[in-house]
Amino acid sequence: MQVVDLAETKLRALNARLHSLSANTNETVWRVENPDGQHALAVGLDAPITVEIAGHAGYYCASMNMQATVIVEGNAGVGVAENMMSGMVHVKGDASQSAGATAHGGLLVIDGSASARCGISMKGVDIVVKGSIGPMSAFMAQAGNLVVLGDAGDALGDSIYEARLYVRGEVKSLGADCVEKEMRDEHRVELRKLLDAAGLGETVQVDAFRRYGSARSLYNFHVDNAAAY
């Protein structure tokens, strides 16, 4: 295991070392000590490695991730896994705003709760939050799945496109054009896969969830709305 202590090593030096790794590197496990809430930790990775962050992370941790597994042992700041393309990001504490924003792929697992705008403009990522999510989550979400074991705040899925939202707890309110939808077998299979991928066994039952998605009424201009512009 490679250990990098950020009390001694500059963050840029760490990120440069991680960026220099090739696809067949033998240095596959990294541990980052004393992260102390620094921003841009382990961003832009593109190698099949595991990076453990031994504490709280600042803004945009593991953003633009490809292939790598990044584990944050504490809380993550704004925009964790923003624009992730593939790989996995696991936050063991809470995540701040805009977790998984604009992410195209991969899996983001948050053991605690995520605050406002979780999954904003998500484009294919799978997000599993074991706690609750804040207001305006999945705003303009385009593709992917957002699974929430706890509650969702106000205006869930406002102006949503084709992402699927699964919530086990209460939804405080739905945003414009977001509606509850029927849970069919294909959704149960998909949700089971996501829960398993997040390490949640049979104690979490798919039938306890409700599904939300787009009513698709904002897709086309409607003349009755002309006065609203």
Place this chain on the structure above:
Amino acid sequence: MCGIVGLFLKDPALEPRLGSMLAGMLEVMSDRGPDSAGFAVYGQGRPDRLKLTVRGGRLEEVVNALGGEVESRLRDTHLVLSLPSAEEHRVRGWLATERPDLVVTGAGERIEIYKDVGLPAAVARRFDLAGMAGTHGVGHTRMATESAVTVDGAHPFSTGADQCLVHNGSLSNHRSLRRVLEPAGMAFASDNDSEVAAAYLSVKLREGATLSEALEAGLKDFDGFFTFVMGTRDGFAVLRDPVSCKPAVMAETNRYVAFGSEYRALVDLPGIEDALVFEPEPARVYAWERH
């Protein structure tokens, strides 16, 4: 942008270290606000005496000229006067007529307020923040965007005895709030929107609201973006707007409650590794009072 920090001690054993803890937090927030800095510290006080923090030049002359039982402590460009409460009218009158060049930045039984332009670490050093003791304090680092880099635009703003407010954000209805507050007897030292928020909360407190109730009322009347940290003689509170536009992180242990715009500001606090670290929810008032 701007950075704000706050620290409210529960454990009296930490009180001698309040200033050094707050100074460390303030310095880390330099990246968010390198133009000016300010802080309020709630130190020792006596119920029969009033502290006035005065900012300006030729401060050495002030105490002799005032006479009476006025004591003072000079810290760089600020002078903290301690006077019998009964002398407040006379001293304020003298300052207004004889030394209109001076600005009273804060008044109360326990509050002291310092602010200046420059890097936060330098400002903290100039006033020896690290050497100050107290029960709670708040600080602000400013990145000027809407108005010039001047001391007048620096936080905290104090518009009532032992009250202070630091604000990250901007209010859009401060002009209209001001038109309501001026007839209610509030005078303003600047055109700053944050000062209007402070005055609004002072009026609510004067009308009998608790700290929590005052901030709840603000939630209805403030239009704009805000993360506020407010101090009163015995209280400490945090409020974010419903959209949670500006960042905030809090840490609580059985020894203190700490606030930072970013977690980085809290890293050096004692026992932080075991603290409950959380993001305050939007539109929810968090308040602590000393008993």
